[in-house]
Amino acid sequence: MDILHSIFVAPFIDMGAYPDFLLQVIWEGFVAGVLYSLIALGFVLIYKASGVFNFAQGIMVVFAALVLVSLHEMGMPAWVAVLVSVVVMGLLAIGVERFVLRKLVNQHDAILLMATIGLTLVLKGSGQLIFGGEPKPMITRELGLPTGASDWEVFGGVVIFQHIDIAATVVALLMVLALAVFFSKTRIGRALRAVADDHQAALSVGISLHQIWAIVWFAAGIVALVTGIMWGARSEVSFALEIIALKALAVLILGGFTSIPGAIVGGLVIGIGEKLFEVYWGALFGSGVEAWFAYVLALIFLLFRPQGLFGERIIERV
């Protein structure tokens, strides 16, 4: 009985008793969710256009941020460093397309996934070789990102909003908007959608698949850079981020592999869900449940709705 009480009653009493704290928990979860969404967004972009499940997206986040920080360390002004980092991600995209994707056209998706795991190792090794392996602080101030916090006094308590978190949310929003505009208004964007729908059809309209792939990888690289800046500003730029980035995979299960809204909603569900679970229920299990919550949620979800929140039901054909 006690157990039932502490699972089904006590946490909710807790929530009701300190609504300001509940709001704070939700806000923290929301911010974490936004960052998960951003990583998932990179996955979705690439998966949609090339059918490649890009395991390296997480390491791309670290790599991009590391390039940026290191360039600045070498004495480059912050904004120049950003531009150069963008160029580096562009070169990476071209390289990946030229030396990996092009050679693996029409391969089984598990093979493509494993190739991106190989890419992960290459980026990890070369990133550490060139820039060193120790964690580096993000150049928050130099990039003009806000610091400090604002208080919102509510329900007899206070909710603290970090300005960097607000900025991260806004940037993520702008990013999604930009991608939406890019997909619907530009010629390349429409071509991308054509590729996503039907590779053959896209070819017949005269679009080069190679270009498209390079472009989506570039776009995913920029998403990675932005994610890296935001996450780096919250903690540090280090290779330990790579494992956290794996949570984006769970996000994808919830959201579906091809849906941008799915990536966002999935990210928020996991972000907010894991914080609520850890804070209100975690102690029951001895804490640290965040490490697996996202994956187990995804697993349970898969059993009931394998196509994700926004995916279409898959009909198998013989």
Place this chain on the structure above:
Amino acid sequence: MNHARRWSDQLSEELGSGASAELLSVDNVSLSFGGVKAIADISFDILKGEVRAIIGPNGAGKTSMLNVINGFYHPQEGIITFRGKQRRRMKPYQAAASGIARTFQNVALFKGMSTLDNIMSGRSLKMHCGFLWQVVHIGPARSEEIRHRRRVEEIIDFLEIAHIRKQPVGKLPYGLQKRVELGRAMAMEPELLLLDEPMAGMNLEEKEDMSRFIIDLNSEFGTTIALIEHDMGVVMDLADRVVVLDYGRKIADGTPAEVQANQDVIDAYLGVAH
């Protein structure tokens, strides 16, 4: 599983094994995918020992029909009776166990395995040796493997594919792949063999070979065959009876000659507006 099969064997014997006995009957079967009707209220039967053709234009629901028969799709309505046993929902492996084998429109061979292993895989249901024997691979496990190997070699001889016995099937030419697939289905020693476009994409010579195998299979081994085929010449030569589908409905059923003369069939193939 064993017990069930023996029971159904008995049943079919009670029903009589003459050429006129009904092996399978499809009664008022309907199937739809999210509102799209693939099969609408279709009934027909297959007699023991005959070659039954299912024809119709693209998208008529032929492959869906085969998928229903061997349990891959579950029809929303209707009943299937196989060897006197009625069923509505059945798993594909249960269908296989009850004696239905098939080949596929786009060759569905096990690409990573050799010809020999592919055909051996058809014997899966007939091998029962336990895990522990398999682990040591002596005694029963070994003799079972060899016994089935002997049977498989007969099929390989029959299909004249001895020279590609140990080659991985992925690299074989298309015609040979189709032949291996037939061999794999034969290895199951089925009561009913479903062939989905066994001659698609073949040249004349290959078609002749394949026809010969099908005829021999039917007459020598007494296997009942249901096939989907686009080549009308082949259908008219091979089939005892033909059922014609169009837009998921049955529009004709009868001997090749009857069907050929049917006005609805001519309209469907020539594309007259409905």
Place this chain on the structure above:
Amino acid sequence: MLYREAGQFKTSYAADQALLPILQDRIGLSLILLVAFVGIPLLATDFFIGSVMIPFLVFSLAAIGLNILTGYAGQLSLGTGAFMGVGAYACYKLTTYFPDINIILLILFSGVFSAAAGVLFGLPSLRIKGLYLAITTLAAQFFLEWCFIRIAWLYNYNDSGAIEVPTRKLLDIAITGASATPVVRYLVIISVVTLMALVAANVLRGRIGRSWMMIRDMDIAAELMGIRPLRAKLSAFAFSSYYCGVAGALMVFMWIGSAEVESFDINHSFLVLFMVIIGGMGSLLGCFLGAAFIWVLPIIIRAVPQLIGLDLLAATTEHLTNIIIGVLIIFFLIVEPHGLARLWQLGKEKLRTWPFPYASN
């Protein structure tokens, strides 16, 4: 010229279905076994046995486990590390409760627990395929990792949260613990690995192995031919996890001597996956080649600059190893998805027809 099967006619199906139908292969394997069981224990240095051969064999066994699941049954798994952990912790608990039962038996039995864990986390495989399944195995990885640290019972409530291998003896010779010599530990491991590799080879060439490959190559066709997908997939999960579990127990009891949760983290899952990819998916030989390659490569990369008098930073060689393995994975996936095992086979084909390369087929 030497590697030729001409004249070796098989007169029975049994001979044709033998594990190694070609005489030269049988001789070769016998030689390798002779070297492994007699030559190495007699001649090699402790470092070579303890830090090259033992890890190589442990990882080979884990790679066999993963290869059964991924290479033969087609189910991609990223949870190898955790399944190895289940075996290790199970063995630790078993030897705590039954200190008098021979540790080798306990190691072999501890795999049963990881097999059970494998089945549990393999259950979703009925409804989930490919990449999705890979993500559920991540759930297994992270959940089990959490269990290894949160359930203090698993490590006997040690203050350090780590397990330490007690000394266990066989015929008065220590085979686990710090006082067990590398040679003794090596002999135990190579016996276990040889035995289990033989078992795997037998299972894989029989009905059960064939059913896994059928599911891998074309699950729908397999089902239509009477294979029950659930049974085939779960048996693959169980069999594979059993191997991983035994490998995990061997790793802790026969090699490192102690373990904390980090010894079974996701990096180990990846490490074993790399071995399988580079060695060759769907090949037992590949498991050994891949394990040897991945384990020995860093040792070589460390040693070569020293040999030629270069002073590379220890960290640099580490990064270089990462880059080289990464590049090789991509290279193999592009050029030869069946990995080193396939290269080996191609080499043999060439030898077979040498000096008339166009003579066959």
Place this chain on the structure above:
Amino acid sequence: MTNRTFTALAAALVVASCWIPVAQAQDSLYIPSLTYRTGPFSGGGTPFADGYADYLNMLNERDGGINGVKIIVEECETAYNSQKGVECYEATKDKGALAYSPLSTGITLALVPKAPIDKIPVFSMGYGLSAAAAGEKFPWTFVYPASYWSQMSSILKYIDANDGIRGKKIGFIYLDAAYGLEPIPLLDQLSESMGFTVAKFPVGVKEMQNQSSQWLNVRKESPDWMIMWGWGAMNPTAIREAAKIRFPLDRFIGNWWAGSHNDLKGVGEAGKGYLAANFSGLGQEYPALQDVLAHVVDKGLSKVSAREDVGNVLYNRGLFNAVVLAEAVRIAQDRTGKKVISGADMREGLENIDLSEERLSELGLPGFTGELKGSCADHEGGGSIFIQQWNGSDWEKVTDLIAPMSDIVRPMLEEAAEAYVSDKPDWQSQTCS
């Protein structure tokens, strides 16, 4: 390159690797350095390894080694990974290794049982198994100058000295691994005797940079003080999160692995007030460090990335590790009369270490650390620590040395050592008179 030549080459390399000259050091002192300049904890591993190597190299450059015998320092990269650590151990032990300092609890735990067999001492300076402080049970392992448990007791003493601990709530945030779990038994024990409550906040190794829920829980529990057992990227993230929830940083104390320059460099101003334990001196103003600068760094023989990194907390920690080893070598040479010593001699040297204030001054490190005197029974030596505070740009020492509560800690250490040995019938102990 054809397949066969490739295979042949690979085979040749493998064979070659078995024959790498395993030169038994005849005329030198071989001291391996298990480093981690890569991986998630490289931020801490790198400066430590630099200080360690630089001091020993300085002895070579300045004095031509120790008593005329040259020191060979060989690094082996472990990436904080136990398997690689054991491999490094196996690869170097036959070269005449004198002692191992793995700088990782996991690797230490793997090496502790091997030490008596191979007769090479393990010197886990302020980490690893706390119980190893009991020299009778662990003849081959040393945790100078303090065990985790002693450190925890000193930190609690500091809290008690700053407006009392009775009735207070202490939050303990720790890395959820062997390292972070170590001090918990002592914390639980002392909470009863000292009358405070404990709230625990584990941080998963994979979640080091994602701590917002732990700190939400801190806000919920609102402890009076926070103590952290963190390492690597966990530390700056925790300090940032603490600042975010407005936890008073001058009531947030890190252990000696959670208070380096690397941890606070990025946090900067935001980390002002944060406290940490330490046992090694700050800055480069010691004569010995000046020698390091002059003889090693300025000659380009060091791997430090910048001259000003010399003197950082972890650099000095690594340097101190080397100082103790070098001193142990000297003592071993004196006691045995041999110039070239073995691991067993080294053990004797370590056990008889005596770094008094005068000796530290002689070594060019006046006041660098508390007095360190080992004995057969006491492998912890001093046990005292001091507390330092981050002023926004640098660390400042804010207390004198705080001695541990030996009366409580010592019996617990003995008990834990007893428990460790109890299920190991063949364990090698020693009796001290």
